Amino acid sequence: MKNKLLFLLLAVGACMKMTAQVDDVSVFITPTASYNWFDNKSTVEDGAMYGIQAGFGFGKTIELRGIYEKSSNLDQKFGRYADNLNDLGLDFELTAKDIRVTRKGGEIKANLASGDLAPYLVLGTGIQTYKRKFSEEKTYKTENIYGSGGIGLKINLSPRLTLNFEGRLFGYNMKPNSMLADPELMGDVSGDYSFEEWLEGQKSETMFNYSLNAGLQLYLGGTNEKDLSAMDRAYKQRFGSGLSDFKVTLAPTGAYVDFDDNTAFRDTYLLGAELGVDFTDYVGLRAYYLQATEDEKISLDFDKMSMYGADFVGRLNVGAGISPYVTVGGGYINVSDNYIGEVNDLQFINLSSKYFAKGGIGIDIPLGKRVDLFGAANLLYTTDRDNSDIGQIEGTEELKKHMMYNFGFRVKLSKSVDVDKVVAQAFDEEFAPERRAYDESLEDYEKRIKTYDQKVKERDSLIANYQNRIKELEKELKQAFDENDEIRAAEIMQEKKYLEGQIEKQEKPENPLIRMTPAELESLIDKVLKGVEEEESQKTIEQRLDRLEDLLIRMNQAQAERAAVPSAPGVPRTTMSTEPADVAQSSANDRLIEEISRLKQQLRDQEATIAQMQANIASQDREEASPRKVEIHAPSTPDSATDDLGAASGFNFKKGMAVFIGPSFGDATNVNIGLRSYHAFSNTSIMFTPDIYVGLGSKMAFGVNANGIVPIDINSDFTPYVGVGVGLNYINKKLKFAPNFIAGTTYKLGNGASVFLEYTGRGAFKNNQVALGYRFKF
Secondary structure: OHHHHHHHHHHHHHOOOOOOOOOOEEEEEEEEEEEEEOOHHHOEOOEEEEEEEEEEEEOOOEEEEEEEEEEOOEOEOOHHHHHHHHHOOOOOOOOOOOEEEEEEEEEEEEEOOOOOEEEEEEEEEEEEEEEEEOOOOOEEEEEEEEEEEEEEEEEEEEOOEEEEEEEEEEEEEEOOHHHHOOHHHOOOOOOOOHHHHHHHOOOOEEEEEEEEEEEEEEEEOOOOHHHOOHHHHHHHHHOOOOEOOOEEEEEEEEEEEEOOOOOOOOOEEEEEEEEEEEOOOOEEEEEEEEEEEHHHOOOOOEEEEEEEEEEEEEEOOOOOOOEEEEEEEEEEEEEOOOOOEEEOOEEEOOOOOEEEEEEEEEEEEEOOOOEEEEEEEEEEEEEOOOHHHHHHOOOHHHEEEEEEEEEEEEEEEOOEOOHHHHHHHHHHHHOHHHHHHHHHHHHHHHHHHHHHHHHHHHHHHHHHHHHHHHHHHHHHHHHHHHOOOHHHHHHHHHHHHHHHHHHHHHHOOOOHHHHOOHHHHHHHHHHHHHHHHHHHHOOOHHHHHHHHHHHHHHHHHHHHHHHOOOOOOOOOOOOOOOHHHHHHHHHHHHHHHHHHHHHHHHHHHHHHHHHHHHHHHHHHHHHOOOOOOOOOOOOOOOOOHHHHOOOEOOOEEEEEEEEEEEEEEEOOOEEEEEEEEEEEOEOOOOEEEEEEEEEEEOOOEEEEEEEEEEEOOOOOOEEEEEEEEEEEEEEOOEEEEEEEEEEEEEEEEEOOEEEEEEEEEEOOOOEEEEEEEEEEOO
């Protein structure tokens, strides 16, 4: 069994990407189911319990929770005591009855990590009640105070949802005879009361119960720091206490204790001091010492009694406003030998000092950034037992309840935070990328200006050289005319004409397409083609064709103009070779022509479709006198029905949550109520769907399952699916690890919601479930 459970935990953990819970104060609720192994001395058969946990979380580390658990039908087993009956010579057997077990208590949960698989510890106490019902009029009941401890493992399904598994140990003291007594056997016909005498001789014994618990914990409220920007965190700190998280606190303190009337302690005022440490704005520890005053008055005349102890403090708000808080702790009531107690006007001396447990609520009212006024109301519990015997406490009747009220003002010693500086720094960091991009653009612009100026200078210098050469040619031309050298004159005139053309070319910029490098031309074509695809829903095919054809014509015209530049005989060309550009030009032409052909084919297909639709409409009009309405349905979008269970890009952890209810039959008949989450894998329609459920009926059931399903796309609002998985299920008082087989269909409602009807066969169809569920986006 342990190996099967470990395998299930590892399988679920391997399929999950983990995220942390919220960082500040949160409220949580956790439905739970557990299997319990009861102490043999209690006569209670092992079985299941279900319940709920709720409380407050203080950051990622500490949680305070109240718990309530209730058993399903449990029977008794008397094997441990059968030999005792034989020794007494009794000829009857003890009658097994139904047992009802409940637990009510509180626990502190300490999360040891916030990573992928996060272990945690729990420590608590409460009241465990056994009820053995003999008839409608007669019920035997015993209440026991227990202490509990355990270790758990939580799997984070989302920032606000965790799947918890934990093992706990419950220790308590109880007399076995409270569960063995049977009114039908109180003395037999022969007057033999040996059984009753044996029961009376039973003593209280320490017993231990063990439980394996599973729960789905939902966090409400609070924020997750990793989801906040630097600016969000800065403003959050601005409206906080204005101090660093770690603080040392000092407080002069007053208190009043209203002791239980059945104790010899006298109601009294106390004065003292408190020393504390706050680890964050929400969690801290307080140690205190209080000395009682005389005559139930506030004075400096001190009595012979003192109290000291320590509390855990969990604040429910930041320190900038009125902050409620809860406290849990304990301490010691120390009385001197000459302290005089009083009960009903009777005086007592030599009273025993007592340990006490304490819990309460309070508020802090800030008087300034470093000073708070506070007040609190607390419940104190003590027992009548000696301190050395406190571990033998059994039931609530041994507890004495007292009220304690404390008040004072608290000074906080901590480093002050310049929140304005933090906000300004966060603002600077928030827009730093934009400023860097702007500065870089300015630098790039300045570089381009300098490059442009340099090119202008080079152009002006080149034009000046051309003009100087033209002047020289004009002199040489005049000389050639004077010498009647026609050949030389023709050469000079041709060179002069070429140079004048070069000057005109330099003064009038070339076509930008001609001046592009091959890489720049390819990049331009990519952008144009991408832009045409993106315009598919805005422009007609004809408009996109016109754009591409115009670009093709302009590119080829520019190429022709560049190729037509003349060169005089004997005059070296001043431009660089254009062969690479010609190759890129040809490649770009091919790509544009290919895209134009594709669009023309698409246009022809579209025209054919329209013609066919018109022909169909005309045919229908001829067949029917009344006009028919033709509906053209657009292709399915990502929000279609298949998205309800379809594939996702990446491993999606926010695909949806669902609740379901339905009957189960086979090994046992129950009504199952459960919760399921949906998670999609990359590039596949397979979905991971873990769930947890509780079955209500004559015999309680519960289970945790890890399943995978595959939707079947039929182009409808209905999407059938099939799946398989494994589960750990408690059914018919047996805990089993078995395969699951699933078939169902879902119907899309809109806005991401859907309903589904599903059949699940568990354990080779020994248990069957039909469930109706509602799925919503989470």
